[in-house]
Amino acid sequence: MITQMQVKGLMFDPSNNAYIVVLRDEEHSEMLPIWVGKSEAGAISMALENVTPPRPMTHDFMKSLLDVYDAKVISVVITDLSEHTYFAKIHLMYEDSEYTVDARPSDALAIALRSNAPIFANDSVITKQSSDELQQWLENLKPEDFGKLDS
């Protein structure tokens, strides 16, 4: 089973100098935090805030490559979590055929947000990640904490 998720925000995690992308399902009953690096977070935040950079960033280029040949991102799925690494797949449609491409979640999210494609997570991933402590910490965060990326 897969659940559709929305990117709810991006936070800085000072404990390991990384960023956390927070995904939630529509009923807000599930939460999936994904740790990403700084430049990956930048690529996601630009799409979240609808910023058009003066020069195409890597994922803008990626989108252009698909656009020039009329290929579409149908959906992206966070498929697995193993040893603290998340795995994702990007589903493409091109000339009536579907293609599945293996990707890091950060790239999958960055391209999904630029293509307005839905984001899904395997239920097994959502269950696996739920360390209660983390859940609590995230739930105690105030909405203001889900601010913009300040760097």
Place this chain on the structure above:
Amino acid sequence: MSIIDIPKEQDLVEYRVDRILEEANTDTRIVVLARQDAALDTFPIWVGAAEGHAIKLALDTMITPRPMSHDLIKSFAEHLNITLQRVVITDVKSSTYYATVYVSNKGIERTIDARPSDAISLALRAPCPIYITQDVLKRRSTTNLDAWLAKLDSKPIGTPEVQET
């Protein structure tokens, strides 16, 4: 991103990536391109740290456990049968270089506007040749000096990613 205007062969000079240098003062890297033929000439391009890292991974033919962003672009191209033909550094404006990536699929060639760092990262992974136009080569020397000085003068000009190309 449109149907193209291929620069004439004689207008293009082929370069290869020679090395990546760390810029001590700023958090940037210098990609040093060297002429593919015997002529002694190097062409430095300043890029952000992350962009420099992406190029270095390809230069050292490092295999990362997970596909990095440019590996994913390559993977898209492979799945859709798109060939990366060549990348060309086409322009320089206010110390910013512009690049074009030439791609083709079933004989249909397209061009995509790119930052030189992305273009070079992809060229190394494809692999495909890297060219610089004669026009850019002619106009570069003072531009490079300007860029160098500007970067020394004012460290935090914003994110290197945007500032870079």
